[in-house]
Amino acid sequence: MIAVILALAAAVLWWPATHAQYRLVTLTPGTSRARSVPWQATVAVGAPVAAVVIVGFHAAIATALVSATVMWRRHRAQRLRSRDGETSDLLLALSVMTAELSVGAPPAPACAAAARELGVGQPRSPVADGLTMMAGRAELGGEVMPDVEASDQLSWHRVGVAWQTADRHGLPMIELVESVRADLLARRQFATRTRAGLAGPRATAAVLSGLPVIGILLGELMGAHPIGVLLGSGLGGVLLIVGTALSVAGLVWSERITDRVLDR
Template identity: 40%
Template sequence: MLSLSLALLAVAVLVWPVRHAPRRLRAVLPVSHHPKHRRRLPRPTSAVLAVAGAFVGWSVLGPGGAVANAVLCLTCWRRWHSRRTARRRAQVTEGMVGALGALVAELRVGAHPATAAERAAMDADPLAAKAMSTVAHTARLGGDVDRALARSAHTEPSLAGVLGHVGRAWRLAARHGVPLAEVLDAVRRDLDQRLQFSRQVHARMAGPRASAAVLAVLPELGVLLGEAIDARPLHVLASTLIGQLLLAGGALLICGGVLWSAKLTDHAALP
C-alpha cells in the first residue's frame, strides 16, 4: 500500500502543470519529438484595417459611419504601433546600457576591444548582443566600427540613435587618442540618464493622457446618453444628410485631437 502511494505521488509530481513538467516527462519517457511548424497569421496593415472598419461602419451607420469607423481603426492602429515602438526603444536602450557597462568594465581591466565586446555580448539582450558582436568582429579585423554600426542601425531602427552615439565615441577615441573606456562610459551614463528622465516624464504625463482619453470618450457617452433618454441620436446620424456629415466630421476631429495630444505627450517622454 505504501509503495502504491509513493508511485502515485511520483506520477503526480511528474505531471504537475508547471513550466518544467514537459521537460521532465521528455527526459523520463522516450517519446519521439517531431517539431511542429506553426503558421503565423499575417499581421494586418493599416489599409486592411481601414477597409474592414469602413465595411463595418457602412453596414451599421451608412457612408458617414464608414468614414468614422475607418478613421477610428487607423487611429487605434497608429497609437498601438507608436506605443509598441516606444516600449521597444526603451527596452533596447536599457539593454545597450547594460552591454556598454560590461564592455567598459572589460576595457578597464586591460582587455582588447574585440575580446571585451565578445564578453559583453555573452550576457546582453539579443539586440545588444548582436551589436556587441558586430563591434567585436569589426575591431578584431581592424575595420571601421562606426561604419559597421551604421550598417547595423539600418536593420534595427530602434537602435539607430544608440548605435550612432557608440560609433561616434569609438571614432573620437581612435582619432584623438582618448581612452576608449572613458568615452564609452560617458556614452553609457548619458544613455542611462536619458532613460531615467524619459521614465519620469512618462509617469508625469499620465494625467494629461488620462484627460485626453476622457475628452475623446465624452462625445460617444453623449450619444449613448441620448439613446438612453429616447432622443434617438443614432437615428439622426444614420438616416439624415446632416447626421452623416456630423458623424464623419466629428470622428475626424476626435481622432485628430487624440493624435495631436499623443504627439505632445510622447514627444516629451522620448529617451
C-alpha cells in the first residue's frame, strides 16, 4: 500500500503539462515553457519508492525521514540566501536614496531612482518592486504604505515607515534613511559574527547526527552484521526507524536553536 501511494506521488510530479498550461506559459513572460520537476523532489519521492521496493517497509520510512530532512535543510538554506540578497538590495537602495536626497531630490523620485538601480543587471527584485509601488503611490497623492502591519515581514517596509514618519512629523527624510541604513548594517554585521561563532556548534551537531552511521559501518567491519539486523522485518526494522527519527530530530532541534540566536 505504501509503495502504491509513493508511486502515485511520483506520477503526480512527472505528470505532463496540459495544453491550457502551455498556453498560459506562452502568455506569461519570464516563465519556462516546459514543466520541469526539480531533482530534489525527484530524489525525495524516488528514494523511498526504491527503498520500499528493494528493501522493505521499515527502510522506506527511514529513507523518507532522511529525504524530508535534506529537503528541509535545502529550503532553509535557500530562504537564508534570499533574505541576504534582499538585505543587500535594500542597502544599495538606501545608498542611492541617500545620494539622491542629498542633492535635493524629492522622496518619490529618489525612491524610483533606487528601484531603477536595483533593476539593472537582475531580472526581478522584491525590494525594487516595493520601492516602485511606494513611489507610484506617493506620486499619485496616496499613502506610501496604507497597511504597515501587514508588511512587517517585508524587508523594504523600513523605507515606508521612515517615509511616513518624515511626512507626519516634518523630519528630514535623509536623516531617517541614513539611520535605517546604519541599523541594517549593524544587524547584518551582528548576524555575520554570530554565524561565524555558531559554525563550530553546527559542525558538532552534524557530526553527532552521523555517528550512528559510523557505528553501523564499524560493526559491519567487525562482523556483527548490524545492517542485516536493521533491514530485517522484526525488531531491527523498528530500531532503524526509531534511530533515524532520533538522529533527524536532534539535527533539526540544533538548527532551530541556532536560528533563534540569529533571529534576536
